[in-house]
Amino acid sequence: MKFESPAGRNPIDQGRVVGVAQPRIDGPLKVSGLAPYSHEYHAEAPGVAYGVMLGAGIGKGRITAIDTSAAEAAPGVLLVLTYKNAPRQFDIGHAPPGSPAPKKGEKPGRHNAPQLQGPAIKHFDQSVALVVAESFEQARAAAQLVHVSYAAAPGKFDLAAEKQHGTVPEDAPDSVVGDFDAAFAAAPTTVDVTYTTPDQAHSMMEPQASMARWDGDTLTLWTSHQIVHWAVDGVAGTLGIPTDKVRVISAYVGGGFGSKLMIYGDPILAALAARQLGRPVKVALTRPQIYNHTSHRPATIQRLRLGADSNGKLLAIGHDVWCGNQPGGEPEKAADQTKLLYAGANRLLRTRQTLLDLPLGASMRAPGEAVGLLALECAMDELAEKLGIDPIELRIRNDTRYDPEKGPERPFSTRQLVECLRTGAERFGWSRRDPVPGKVRDGRWLIGYGVAAAIRNNLTVASGARVRLGGDGVLTIQTQMTDIGTGSYTILAQIGAEMLGLPIDKVRVELGDSSFPQAAGSGGSWGANSSGAGLFYACRNLRDAIAAKAGYNSTDVQFADGRISANGHSRSLAEIAGHDGIAAEGKVEFGDLTKQYAQAAFGAHFAEVAVDSITCEVRVRRMLSVCAAGRIINPQTARSQCLGGMAMGIGAALMEDQIVDTRFGYFVNHDLAEYHVPVHADIPDMEVIFLDELDDKSSPIKAKGVGELGICGVGAAVANAVHNATGARIRDYPLTLDRIMAKITVPAVA
């Protein structure tokens, strides 16, 4: 079904199961350790061999010699692959044979990830060898015996030094409205500030891992991926085989945050080795390899220029972004949210991307907005301070009902930013904030409050599902959709239950298998809304099939309590399904409502921090997020999504920083002891409020996404709170103790 006009009333609006807090249906399996992740399918792969990948020890250059003889002679070793003996593979640009032409603007074979194809080294920990042995310990020991010599070449590893060479990325053209220069020059109050955000690592808890098994010419791959058909395309394209010869299973994914939107060495190397050895092979990346072998959120340098009149109305908004990446890598579109967040007649947004030889930069939770808001929302705080206007009031004065670049002909489908700010201010006790830094103390601790607005663009993606009602009255849902912790299993069960009038325990959900109908997958916060909409149509088709089989042709058919009824008659669904059951499929495709309407989820984040006046240690004492994100299908799992985003936002503000060694071109702190992510002790109790909202332009289920909204702006709220506590305005993330200490304006108290 094409969704191209606003949704009317439909069974989802009953709110019997949808919209009600529901514990995860996959919970009991997960808490008892029985949910299988990709490295854990023992029964499916008897005689599995273990592969250990070896990564390059230089950032750029070439392999001059590679000696595998000692490794090959080591006990238990079955195979050593290097560029000298690895089968030829296909790079980006080569689609899997027989696949349809790519969509406009999409590169063929864009998910390909060939391994061991030559001596050239493009980044640190690029795969240079795979050692396969009977046991993991044998493979790991033998991998140490592979001797690789390199000739290192000079590389470009320093964004600040390279930014002058940046060019306009194809998919981030300049956005010019009005006359920014003149308006900024004439504005009575201005800020002109430059913020930097560092490279960041997804650091999901399950490392990338894959197990490959060939049955004839067909590959089954258990791998940890967010979008199953992308994994199929990438593996088939790389190996040069048709997509119907690759089955991918990602039933449980131990976190992704964007990292698992791509394939890396593990699935390709496992597949190559398994084919050569004629037995299953599994390959897991080690934790330290993840940081330099896979992808990361790229660093940015951002210059914000805001000009306002004396009432705080924005006259000029300028946002310049510099970022870098490998050739072919995407830009970090940190100016994107600035297109939509505030009104203002004169606007200039520019992105410049330069070549860097660091590992590939790619999507991490809310690519673009997450770092863009770190800069924009602090610059707004700086402007508020200069104007002497409350930061919440300043944001409210610059609210807009339509896309400020396009004008009133493109209104927002929904936009409750002001309501989020006002509700939050009241619930958080914003009136207790003293705008003068350093005024509120608790012993030696300085207390500060900070706020930031949040916006995350609403993306929608085609998605399908298959449903079957059995003679036992159980509805089974099958779709390629994945659950990476987002709650997909549960929300799809809720939608199925709502549509068919069943209790949730009569719904079974099977996900993450490429033999099921293609689905949106988990990325860009489109998963719940898009896969839910696909399931909605599948269920609607099933309702029609059930009604037809029952002989009810009335349009006024009710599904409730496991029964179908019409015109005073009623029959049990189980009985109608009978021995053979009834099945249906459905799929959503999206028309141009996202063009006609600006669609986004909005929020406001509030943070209270305590900063030690002596050591400048920052403790977040409490946080509140108020979100308006369309229908909230499951308030419990949605809240958890937001909590996770808030914690990651605290990490971005205070600790997360992949430090580049610009001499050798790699991330130095490549493990969980050195790349700091928030732990229990860093995260207080936090509160989330969802405002009532239905977005009928977004999909038939009227939902949007929250997984990324949760992080957008959080770091800025924390940074603004640190400023309020200490007077220190830190423009380089993260706000570590040394940076605060260098700028604190408030005396220490013992």
Add this chain to the structure above:
Amino acid sequence: MPVTRRDAMMIGGAAVAAAATGGNAAVPHQPPAPVAITLRVNGKARRLSIDPRVTLLDALREHLHLTGTKKGCDHGQCGACTVTVEGRRINSCLSLAVMHHGDAIGTIEGLGRPGALHPMQAAFVAHDGFQCGYCTPGQICSAVAMLAEIRAGIPSHVTDDLMQVAFSDAEVRERMSGNICRCAAYPNIVAAIRDVQEAGA
């Protein structure tokens, strides 16, 4: 009394002498001979003939096919591999299986199963104390053992009075900080643990 930051830091500062670490030992070219051991896993004796390089974690996951215990980092930085040995929680990736001959090992599979969950497992489900679920078995094993540590009067870094060790949210957050959850279900995990503590108190 105002003090300078430097003063305050000097008072608390202490020089730490770093021990020199040796170079890599030569990699043995002869395979180590397998060792026969018995692990008492969740109350059952499990006999293994095992490469002495196998960690307790990999013995569980790859040899006994008890994959509930997770590998997040394989070197003691994340807590996903937390199990109990003789009732005390440890990172099973930092311990070799051969060191545990005869030991009682407790894993997530031994705590409870769907339909018969341990109270801590049930509380995690009720409070949504996880998302992707990968850190979860480690969190749960850690939480159960952590409550026992508090009951046993073992103090932590945030304990004010070493003679009065008592349950508090701050104690939980401190003692659970070795179990990283990147999905950051932290507030919900603390709520789940609080529930179990209150029900058992």
